[in-house]
Each structure stands twice: as C-alpha cells, then as structure tokens.
C-alpha cells in the first residue's frame with residue numbers, strides 16, 4: 001500500500017513549537033513580511049537572524065512528540081511510504097523518519113550568499129549574528145523557503161509525483177492555505193487516493209477528505225494507524 005503523509009506546523013504543536021496561524025500563531029505576533037521574505041533579509045539580516053536564532057533555540061530544547069513517532073513507525077511498517085513536510089524544525093528526523101521531503105528547507109541549514117556553500121550549522125545560540133560562512137566568511141542566510149520564494153525544485157517535483165500515485169494520503173497539522181503544499185492532497189484525491197485529515201480545526205481540505213479527524217496529531221494518528 002502506497003502511504004504518503006503531508007505535515008504542517010500543527011504536528012509540532014505538541015512539542016511546544018508555535019504554529020504560524022490560529023490563535024497563538026507566530027504570524028499573529030510577528031509580521032512575516034519583516035522576518036520571512038528575501039526583501040526583509042536584504043533590509044535587515046541581523047533582525048531576521050535574531051528571529052531564526054530564537055526559533056532554533058526553541059526547537060533545540062523541544063522533543064519529538066507522539067505524532068512524530070507514529071509517522072516514523074509508519075515508515076517501518078509500510079514499504080512504500082514517504083513523508084512530505086512543510087516544517088523546517090527537523091523533529092521528524094529526530095523521531096526516526098528517514099524518507100522525508102522537506103518542501104520549505106530546514107532551519108538547521110545555512111546557505112552562503114557569497115560562495116553558495118550550503119551546510120548544517122547546529123551551534124545554538126549562534127556565536128555571531130548574522131553568522132558568517134565557514135568557507136569564505138560571506139553572509140549566510142537560513143536554509144528555509146521564504147514567502148515569495150519558489151520551493152526546492154527536486155523536493156517539489158518528487159512531492160507531486162508521490163501525490164499522484166498514493167493509495168492513502170494523510171494530511172496532519174496544516175491549515176492548507178499555502179501553495180503549492182496545499183495542492184498535494186487534492187492531487188492525491190483526484191488520482192484516486194483515500195484522503196485522511198488530522199486537525200483539531202476544519203481546513204479547505206476537509207470537504208475533500210474521506211475521513212477528517214477533529215483531533216490533535218498524536219491522538220488522531222493513533223486512530224489512523226488502526227484504520228490502515
């Protein structure tokens with residue numbers, strides 16, 4: 001059975017990582033235009049890096065939760081399994097997931113604007129802000145996808161291909177408002193997959209779901225494993 005899982009910030013909520021939208025969402029407190037766009041970074045790399053260093057410290061202290069662990073277990077149980085995530089926190093990998101497509105990059109990755117070097121930088125907190133490239137001392141940027149940027153081509157095309165041939169497509173913890181990630185469940189459904197959603201709130205995906213569980217990720221995924 002071909003199983004695909006698409007996750008959003010909601011699966012990390014039970015690890016204490018704030019989501020972006022909804023009542024305590026980050027975008028209620030911060031203006032994404034000031035922190036999560038290429039223009040914002042060009043304008044004020046120090047401010048953007050201070051925000052990402054704060055998020056890195058939060059994530060470093062967080063632990064994967066039951067939802068992450070159940071997704072990692074699914075990879076062991078089903079030979080044709082892939083996880084597609086919008087999250088940049090790396091908690092899926094810390095829970096044991098290996099077959100992971102990161103649509104929006106990874107908060108532990110950095111990329112040099114001068115020489116193009118891209119590598120993982122786990123030092124937390126950062127020794128200097130903004131951090132400098134270890135190869136050429138050029139300015140580094142976070143290795144995540146910002147608003148207005150296009151997604152990594154390989155990751156996106158692999159995600160489309162997997163969504164086009166799925167038997168079961170499970171969507172967990174995403175508001176399904178941001179494209180192109182939000183399109184993947186609809187592609188899967190159109191191509192004949194069973195669509196299952198786990199989210200305490202309704203989303204634009206809910207009307208298309210064969211089963212929509214109004215549950216938090218941990219509890220909801222426990223129920224989904226009984227359905228598979």
Ligand code: NAD
Nearest residue numbers: 032036088104144145146147148149150151178179180183
């Ligand atoms: P957007 O609406 O600008 O779309 C993002 C990119 O996806 C576009 O630039 C385009 O290349 C592609 N795209 C959009 N719609 C598409 C479609 N229907 N089919 C194929 N490709 C499509 O997205 P956005 O809200 O400006 O944000 C850009 C991306 O950055 C999003 O995926 C968002 O989730 C991500 N983001 C990440 C962070 C972070 O901290 N990691 C913060 C903000 C935004």
Ligand code: APR
Nearest residue numbers: 008009010013019020021086173174175176178201216217
């Ligand atoms: N379990 C499951 N879902 C939850 C939980 C939980 N414990 N708590 C909240 N949710 C749901 C909310 O109901 C909401 O639908 O998680 C969803 C979080 O939505 P967003 O905050 O919009 O996060 P996401 O969908 O991942 O955002 C997409 O936008 O800002 C960009 O790049 C960022 O990848 C992100 C993208």
Ligand code: ZN
Nearest residue numbers: 112115133136
């Ligand atoms: Zn460099």
